[in-house]
Amino acid sequence: MTINDCRIIELPKFLDARGNLSFAENFTQIPFEVKRTYWLYDVPGGVNRGGHAEINNEELIIALSGAFDIVVDDGKERKTFTLNRSYYGLYIPKGLWREIKEFSTNAVALEFGSIPYDINDYIRNYEAFKAYAKSVENVSGCNTEKQNIPTESHSEIKLHGVFDSTIVELDKHHSDRRGNLTVVENGKTLPFDVKRVYYLYDVPGGESRGAHAHRELEQLIVAVSGSFTVTLDDGNCKRSFFLNRPYQGLYVKSGMWRTLEDFSSGAVCMVLASDVYKASDYIRSYDEFVQFRKENGK
Incomplete structure (x- = not known):
């Protein structure tokens, strides 16, 4: 994958005098099936977060509140994207180095991942990433084809109180110097999968x-x-x-x-x-x- 495979995705925005609403769904605005959801918050000014690459994980990142920059690097070229609207998201294909920086006060970064957390999928050293980028064949484009989408079905209604x-x-993964991170993972944190x-x-x-x-x-x-x-x-x-x-x-x-x-x-x-x-x-x-x-x- 290259930087050219990254793209800004415009999310629906419903204007309402009572407050606005935006959303993202699997295989539509989110070009993959969500397996992991996490958000960064309380990041001190001047602190960078997320300097790493993931070999198999795709991401969609949204500025739920405030603003920040995302620097994406494919080993040959580097590009910076600014997110400052909650109805835009940045799609990052697998295998790219990315870092989030320039957090504004009270910024919240919402991130979706296409695979569960796998420590072995991370490359956290930039020199190791450049070696990895040279060793793999870059394939442009991404597969956004809708597949494995379950058909609508209705189960028996069960009433709850x-x-x-x-x-x-x-x-809550806390850091005094770098802000906090909260993670929700399908099959572990919740009794349902996030769609x-x-x-x-x-x-x-x-x-x-x-x-x-x-x-x-x-x-x-x-x-x-x-x-x-x-x-x-x-x-x-x-x-x-x-x-x-x-x-x-x-x-x-x-x-x-x-x-x-x-x-x-x-x-x-x-x-x-x-x-x-x-x-x-x-x-x-x-x-x-x-x-x-x-x-x-x-």
């Missing part, structure tokens, strides 16, 4: 978002920046969770009516979802939600 939803303490991510930003004070339910979708909701409150409703009970740490997530099972409110200034709400967008999975009317619970109750 608000006390089935829990706060999940996520891995879509969407995030809310620019939410004005006093606004609420996300008043709906899902028939089958499971979610992990994270305050990657700032804070907000998530209120869950199972038709009988309500329960509220205050989220204000990027290393904690709220695991929400299917069949919950949920509302997001009390957004702090600059808050960014990230949601990792168990499936791609399906309009048929949404319940957007509370009366319809109550009827759904009655019809599927014991």
Whole structure:
């Protein structure tokens, strides 16, 4: 792969007076199947992160908040990309050296990987990377063909209550000098595979978002920046969770009516979802939600 195989991908952006929303799904905006999701935050000014190459891992990197530069190197040429909008992402093919630098205050870098973490896949020494780059044949282009995409299916509805939803303490890799990193990996951290991510930003004070339910979708909701409150409703009970740490997530099972409110200034709400967008999975009317619970109750 060469630098010319890197490209900026424009993500959907839905403008709303209550705050904006963008998303990325497997095999569409993300040109691979996500196996690992991680985010960098609290990076001190002047500190660089991620100076390495990965032999088999592809990446898509998004500036969820703030701005930073990504320097990509194929062993012959070097190029710098600036990310400063949450609706743009940089696709980096496997086998390229990359480093993230020039973090602005409160910047958050969201990264998707195509393989689970493998320590043997990393090249962390630049001289070793140059030797590797010379030893392999560079193949231009990348395969974005949609493949192995499961067809839509509906499992038996199982109703959950608000006390089935829990706060999940996520891995936090802390460094006093270089900032923090939190990782979510399919098959390990979550009881579902991440197939879509969407995030809310620019939410004005006093606004609420996300008043709906899902028939089958499971979610992990994270305050990657700032804070907000998530209120869950199972038709009988309500329960509220205050989220204000990027290393904690709220695991929400299917069949919950949920509302997001009390957004702090600059808050960014990230949601990792168990499936791609399906309009048929949404319940957007509370009366319809109550009827759904009655019809599927014991």
